[in-house]
Amino acid sequence: MNLTLHVWRQSGPNQPGKLEQYDAKNVSPDQSFLEMLDEVNEELIKEGKDPIVFDHDCREGICGMCSQVINGVPHGGQERTTVCQLHMRNFNDGDTIYIEPWRALAFPIVKDLIVDRSGLEKIMQAGGYTSCHTGGVADGNAILVPKVDADYAMDAAECIGCGACVAACPNGSAMLYTSAKVAQLAALPQGKAEAAQRVCAMTDAMQEAGFGNCSNHYECQAACPKGINVKFIARLNREYQKSLFK
Numbered sequence: 001m002n003l004t005l006h007v008w009r010q011s012g013p014n015q016p017g018k019l020e021q022y023d024a025k026n027v028s029p030d031q032s033f034l035e036m037l038d039e040v041n042e043e044l045i046k047e048g049k050d051p052i053v054f055d056h057d058c059r060e061g062i063c064g065m066c067s068q069v070i071n072g073v074p075h076g077g078q079e080r081t082t083v084c085q086l087h088m089r090n091f092n093d094g095d096t097i098y099i100e101p102w103r104a105l106a107f108p109i110v111k112d113l114i115v116d117r118s119g120l121e122k123i124m125q126a127g128g129y130t131s132c133h134t135g136g137v138a139d140g141n142a143i144l145v146p147k148v149d150a151d152y153a154m155d156a157a158e159c160i161g162c163g164a165c166v167a168a169c170p171n172g173s174a175m176l177y178t179s180a181k182v183a184q185l186a187a188l189p190q191g192k193a194e195a196a197q198r199v200c201a202m203t204d205a206m207q208e209a210g211f212g213n214c215s216n217h218y219e220c221q222a223a224c225p226k227g228i229n230v231k232f233i234a235r236l237n238r239e240y241q242k243s244l245f246k
Contacts, residue, residue: 001093004022004024005096007020007021022044024039027039033076054114056084061225062160064161067167071097074164075223079227102164104172106172119210124161126204128181149187152187153184153188155229158226164223172211173214174211181202
C-alpha cells in the first residue's frame with residue numbers, strides 16, 4: 001500500500017506546530033501502525049531530516065505509551081486496541097491518514113506526538129494506593145473477598161493509564177481514569193479504610209492538574225483500549241458523596 005500521512009510536528013512545548021505531509025510507500029498490511037512509522041522515520045533519517053518523535057514501549061497493547069490520535073480518534077478507533085496493535089490492513093491503498101498527539105490542556109505537548117502525561121501520575125500519587133498495614137501474603141489470602149467484588153475490582157484495575165479517555169473527552173476530563181483507580185480499591189476490604197481520604201485527595205489532584213469536568217458524553221468509554229466502563233464514574237461520585245459525611 002501507498003499512503004499519505006499528515007503528521008503533527010512541533011519542536012518543543014513553546015514552539016508553534018503544524019501538520020506536515022509524508023509519503024508511506026510499500027506498506028505491508030501485516031505491519032503495525034508503529035512499524036509503518038518506523039519505516040517512514042528510516043527514510044527521513046536517510047534524507048537527513050528529523051524523524052517523527054512518538055511514544056512507545058511494550059508494543060503489545062499493555063502499557064498504553066503509544067498515544068496518538070489517528071484520523072480524529074484516539075488509538076485509531078479500532079475497538080479495544082492501542083496504536084501498537086492497530087494493523088495496516090485496517091487501511092486501504094491510497095488512504096490519507098492524519099496523526100496528532102493527545103489534545104488536552106492537562107497534556108502539554110513535549111515534541112511532535114509526545115505529550116506530558118504526568119498529570120495522571122499526580123492523581124495516582126495523591127491516593128491511588130493503600131498505606132494501611134495488611135500483613136503478609138498469608139494474611140492477604142485469609143481475607144475473604146466475594147467473587148463479584150474481586151471481578152469488579154479487576155475490571156477497574158484493567159486501566160493502563162494511557163490517557164485516551166482524556167483525549168476523547170470534549171472537556172479533557174480524567175474522570176474515567178480516576179474513577180477506575182478509586183473503584184478498584186473501594187471494592188476491596190484492604191482499600192476501605194482510606195476510601196474517604198483517597199477519593200477526596202485524588203479528585204482534588206485531578207482538578208489541580210488541569211483536567212476538565214465530566215458531562216457524560218461517554219466518549220471516554222468508547223475510546224478506552226481496555227473497555228473501562230463509565231459505571232466506575234458513578235462509583236467515584238458515590239464514594240465522594242459518602243466522604244462528605246465522614
